Amino acid sequence: MNETTTQKLTLYERLGKKEGITALVDDIVEAHMKNPIVKPRFQPYREQADNLKQIKEHTVDFFCAGTGGLEQYTGRDMLAAHKGMNISEQEFIAVLDDILHVLDQHGVDEESRKDVLAIAYSLKDNIIRV
Structure with missing residues (x-):
């Protein structure tokens, strides 16, 4: 994908629309479950298939809606979803990493990775230590 093409497509399209975002979310959640810094927060969901499925669905819809897709996000806002979790800066950075x-593994271009990172950082104050 050249620079001109990248600029014309929405981030949603560059991430592969809902199908691509779903694959990304599956791999991101799996990465979190293996990451020693955040594993304790995610690992319990392995035994809660319904909750894990719902979390993934909400995350896919959140990514889709936030990147230009037509999907509607009906989950809680970031502040409500993370309230009382006392997430540290280190955990936030581990999740971003x-x-x-995963974006790199999926061959997502640098500009799109930067856009995803910018979105994530814009949510930081609603996630860390709330």
Whole structure:
């Protein structure tokens, strides 16, 4: 994909629309479950298939809606979803690292990775230590 093409497509399209975003979310969640820094927060969901499925669906819809897709996100806002979790800066960075690593594994271009990172950072104050 050349620079002109990248600029014309929405981030949603560049991430592969809902199908591509679903594959990304599956791999990101798996990466979180293996990451020693955030594994304790994610690992319990392995035994809660319905909750894990719902979390993934909400995350896919959140990514889709936030990147230009037509999907509607009906989950809680970021502040409500993370309230009381006392997420540290280190955990936030570990999650971002997992996301960027998965985007790279999926061959997502640098500009799109930067856009995803910018979106994630814009949510930081609603996630860390709330």
